[in-house]
Amino acid sequence: MLLGLLFTGTMYAAFAPANAEKGSDNQDEQIAAGRELFLVGCAFCHGQNGEGINSQNGQYGPSLIGVGAAAVDFQVGTGRMPMSQPGQQAAVKDKLYSDEEIEQLAAYVASLGPGPSIPTSDEYSLDHLTGEQKSEAIVRGGQLFLANCSACHNFEGSGGAMPWGKEAPSLRETSDKHIYEAMLTGPSQMDVFSNGNIAPEDKAAIIAYLNAIEDNPGYGGFGLGGLGPVSEGMFAWILGIGGLVGFAYWIAAHSARSEKTESSSEETNA
Ligand code: HEC
Ligand code: HEC
Structure with a gap:
C-alpha cells in the first residue's frame, strides 16, 4: 500500500502541477502585461486599479470592476477606448492596440471582478443550423430587433439620434462579435441585454x-423602413388611394358642370 501511495504521489507530483502551473502562469503573465498597458493608457481616467475616477461633472472614466473582458474587447476593439476627449461620446476610431494587447487588457480587467467574458464564435454564429432553421432564426431576429433595438438604432439598424447630442450608431459595419458584446455590456446609454434577458441563441438570431x-441591400426607391407589407400597404392607401381621391375632386371641381353652375349663379346675382 505504501508503495502504491508513493507511486501515485510521485506520478502526480511529476505531471499534474506542471500542467496546472503552466496554465496559471500564462494567465498571470497576461494579467501582468495587461496591467502594464492599463497603467500607461487607461489609469489616467479609470484609476490605478480600475476603480474609476469621480470628478464633479463625471468627466473621467467609470469603475471597470465587474465590467468583464467583453466590455474591454468591445470598447478597445471598436477604437472607442482609450477615449481621446473626456465628456464626449466615445468616438469609434481605428483601434490603437493589437489583438494580443487587447486580450491582455481584457484579462487584467476581468481579474478585477467577475463579468461577462469574450464570446466565442459558436455563440454568435448560426452556422450549425440548416438553411430553413436559419431563415426562421433570421425572421425571429428581426422581430427581436424591432422590439428591443429599433427604438434607438432605427429600422434596419440604420442609426438614430439620442438625447444630449449623442447618437445610437448605424450597425451596418459592426462585426458579429462586437454586436454580441454590445448587447452583453450596454455601452454608454444603451441598455444591458444579459443572457437572461435575451438568450444567447436569440442574440445570435x-x-x-x-x-x-447587409446582404440584401435596397434595390433603389424608398425603403419605407423595411417594415414589409404594413408600411407598403400604408403607402398604397395614403398616397395611392389618397391621390386618386384628390384627383377625382379636382376633376369634379373643373368639369363643365361645375363651371356651368358657377356661371348660372353669376347670372342670377347679376
Ligand atoms: C480620457 C479618459 C479615458 C481613457 C484614457 C480611457 N477611458 Fe475607458 N472610459 C472613459 C469614459 C468617460 C467611459 C464611459 C463611456 C461612456 O459611457 O460612453 C469609459 C468606458 C470604458 C469601458 C466601458 C465600461 C462599461 O461599463 O461597460 C471600458 C471597458 C473602458 N472604458 C476601458 C478602457 C481601457 C481598457 C482604456 C485604456 C486602453 C480606457 N478605457 C481609457 C474614459 C476613458
Ligand atoms: C436606449 C437606446 C438603445 C437601445 C434600446 C439599444 N442600443 Fe445599441 N447603442 C446605443 C447607443 C447610444 C450606442 C453607442 C454607445 C457608445 O458609442 O458608447 C449603441 C451602440 C451599439 C453597438 C455598437 C455599434 C458600433 O458600431 O460600434 C451595437 C452593435 C449595438 N448598439 C447593438 C444593439 C442591439 C443589437 C440592440 C437590441 C438588442 C441595441 N443596441 C439596443 C443605444 C441603444
Whole structure:
C-alpha cells in the first residue's frame, strides 16, 4: 500500500502541477502585461486599479470592476477606448492596440471582478443550423430587433439620434462579435441585454438578421423602413388611394358642370 501511495504521489507530483502551473502562469503573465498597458493608457481616467475616477461633472472614466473582458474587447476593439476627449461620446476610431494587447487588457480587467467574458464564435454564429432553421432564426431576429433595438438604432439598424447630442450608431459595419458584446455590456446609454434577458441563441438570431439586411441591400426607391407589407400597404392607401381621391375632386371641381353652375349663379346675382 505504501508503495502504491508513493507511486501515485510521485506520478502526480511529476505531471499534474506542471500542467496546472503552466496554465496559471500564462494567465498571470497576461494579467501582468495587461496591467502594464492599463497603467500607461487607461489609469489616467479609470484609476490605478480600475476603480474609476469621480470628478464633479463625471468627466473621467467609470469603475471597470465587474465590467468583464467583453466590455474591454468591445470598447478597445471598436477604437472607442482609450477615449481621446473626456465628456464626449466615445468616438469609434481605428483601434490603437493589437489583438494580443487587447486580450491582455481584457484579462487584467476581468481579474478585477467577475463579468461577462469574450464570446466565442459558436455563440454568435448560426452556422450549425440548416438553411430553413436559419431563415426562421433570421425572421425571429428581426422581430427581436424591432422590439428591443429599433427604438434607438432605427429600422434596419440604420442609426438614430439620442438625447444630449449623442447618437445610437448605424450597425451596418459592426462585426458579429462586437454586436454580441454590445448587447452583453450596454455601452454608454444603451441598455444591458444579459443572457437572461435575451438568450444567447436569440442574440445570435439578431446578429443573423443584421447580416441578412447587409446582404440584401435596397434595390433603389424608398425603403419605407423595411417594415414589409404594413408600411407598403400604408403607402398604397395614403398616397395611392389618397391621390386618386384628390384627383377625382379636382376633376369634379373643373368639369363643365361645375363651371356651368358657377356661371348660372353669376347670372342670377347679376
Ligand atoms: C480620457 C479618459 C479615458 C481613457 C484614457 C480611457 N477611458 Fe475607458 N472610459 C472613459 C469614459 C468617460 C467611459 C464611459 C463611456 C461612456 O459611457 O460612453 C469609459 C468606458 C470604458 C469601458 C466601458 C465600461 C462599461 O461599463 O461597460 C471600458 C471597458 C473602458 N472604458 C476601458 C478602457 C481601457 C481598457 C482604456 C485604456 C486602453 C480606457 N478605457 C481609457 C474614459 C476613458
Ligand atoms: C436606449 C437606446 C438603445 C437601445 C434600446 C439599444 N442600443 Fe445599441 N447603442 C446605443 C447607443 C447610444 C450606442 C453607442 C454607445 C457608445 O458609442 O458608447 C449603441 C451602440 C451599439 C453597438 C455598437 C455599434 C458600433 O458600431 O460600434 C451595437 C452593435 C449595438 N448598439 C447593438 C444593439 C442591439 C443589437 C440592440 C437590441 C438588442 C441595441 N443596441 C439596443 C443605444 C441603444
